[in-house]
Amino acid sequence: MYSEKVMDHFQNPRNVGEIDGASGVGTVGNAKCGDIMRMYLDIDENHIIRDVKFKTFGCGAAVATSSMATELVKGKTIEEALKVTNKAVMEALDGLPPVKVHCSLLAEEAIHAALWDYAEKNGIKIEGLEKPKSDIHEDEEEEEEAY
Ligand code: FES
Secondary structure, three states: OOOHHHHHHHHOOOOEOOOOOOOEEEEEEOOOOOOEEEEEEEEOOOOEEEEEEEEEEOOHHHHHHHHHHHHHHOOOEHHHHHOOOHHHHHHHOOOOOHHHHHHHHHHHHHHHHHHHHHHHHHOOOOOOOOOOOOOHHHHHHHHHHHO
């Protein structure tokens, strides 16, 4: 059901942890399953992602996709990191079962949220980056209003 790469990144996730004084931090949640992901980025003056760490209360697929996503954005410029989509992450992992595709979105959204935080802190605009939907609490409120 899961590829060897998924199993490897699930059992030995890369870049787990926190970064003190991170340049940008993004926290996102999946309203459907309640899983949460937090991404920390350390970005240098040339806009290169020097370091990245993540923490999650998430399923195995969320752990594996986040682990791979951190590997893909490390050492990249913020513009290159923006292009690391959940599709690219899934391809790098040799695929995910269809019911787990939504889990891969957490990593992409968390990276975008952390980049947004970085841009806001530094008063810059990152071309092509959209404001994260909201933080997880506002999301929950929206969900409630929707029903
Ligand atoms: Fe929630 Fe996978 S089931 S992120």
